[in-house]
Amino acid sequence: xxxxxxxxxxIYQALTATLFTWFITAIGAAMVFFFKTINRKVxxxxxxxxxxxxxxxxxxxxxxxxxxxxxxxxxxxxxxAVIGFLTGGAFLWLADQLLPHLHLGFxxxxxxxxxxxxxxxxxxxxxxxxxxxxxxxxxxxAFGAVAAGIxxxxxxxxxxxxxxxxxxxxxxxxxxxVPLRRxxxxxxxxxxxxxxxxxxxxxxxxxxxxxxxxMRPILPYALAFAAGAMIYVVVEExxxxxxxxxxxxxxxxxxxxxFAMMMALDVxxx
Numbered sequence: 686x687x688x689x690x691x692x693x694x695x696i697y698q699a700l701t702a703t704l705f706t707w708f709i710t711a712i713g714a715a716m717v718f719f720f721k722t723i724n725r726k727v728x729x730x731x732x733x734x735x736x737x738x739x740x741x742x743x744x745x746x747x748x749x750x751x752x753x754x755x756x757x758x759x760x761x762x763x764x765x766a767v768i769g770f771l772t773g774g775a776f777l778w779l780a781d782q783l784l785p786h787l788h789l790g791f792x793x794x795x796x797x798x799x800x801x802x803x804x805x806x807x808x809x810x811x812x813x814x815x816x817x818x819x820x821x822x823x824x825x826x827a828f829g830a831v832a833a834g835i836x837x838x839x840x841x842x843x844x845x846x847x848x849x850x851x852x853x854x855x856x857x858x859x860x861x862x863v864p865l866r867r868x869x870x871x872x873x874x875x876x877x878x879x880x881x882x883x884x885x886x887x888x889x890x891x892x893x894x895x896x897x898x899x900m901r902p903i904l905p906y907a908l909a910f911a912a913g914a915m916i917y918v919v920v921e922e923x924x925x926x927x928x929x930x931x932x933x934x935x936x937x938x939x940x941x942x943x944f945a946m947m948m949a950l951d952v953x954x955x
Contacts, residue, residue, distance in 0.1 A: 728860060751905040769913060777815075829907075858880060863879075
């Protein structure tokens with residue numbers, strides 16, 4: 686990473702990192718200009734990969750530092766981790782109940798959240814947008830932790846987290862845009878909808894970094910909150926969708942590959 690990034694204000698670092706993750710989402714969405722369909726086995730492998738990345742990031746980049754921070758502060762180490770983790774899951778559960786959205790591969794009548802007249806395309810985008818919120822928060826909180834001078838946090842580790850989240854955003858962008866194209870939407874409109882699913886990440890990233898800087902004592906809870914929200918998304922959405930067409934081996938191998946890549950990134954760079 687070039688020197689100018691090291692000199693940025695932590696909030697700008699978080700913004701830059703999450704703009705990168707959004708950019709990778711857009712690159713994934715751009716696949717619609719080259720393909721009208723995605724082989725279901727490939728898609729299931731990519732969804733599994735994204736799940737593996739998020740599981741590994743939840744522990745190595747979020748929960749483990751949260752436990753270390755609590756211990757250094759003289760707290761019972763597991764308490765902030767457990768409270769934050771469960772609160773993050775509860776937050777996503779509530780959003781899942783309220784925000785209208787449709788999971789990939791399901792008919793429109795099985796849309797979740799409050800009843801709405803929104804089109805299928807919007808509902809598909811909202812499903813991806815919903816789980817991009819904890820991803821953006823995770824990156825923002827990681828950069829905020831570095832700025833707060835937390836020994837367990839490192840700039841290289843925060844960058845590794847952003848890279849990992851960015852890589853798994855590629856299949857997510859394609860998973861929105863290509864199905865929309867298959868349903869008859871124009872290539873450009875499909876691309877715009879696909880990349881729009883990642884726009885929430887820079888917003889959530891800035892909020893996460895700013896919150897930690899303003900209220901440093903909540904950092905262990907904030908880290909665990911982001912982890913809980915991401916695990917909720919993995920278990921409630923990514924894994925079930927990756928197994929929908931019974932390509933269980935491919936989805937599982939994808940998950941293991943994503944986990945291994947994120948673990949290696951975090952340990953090597955963090």
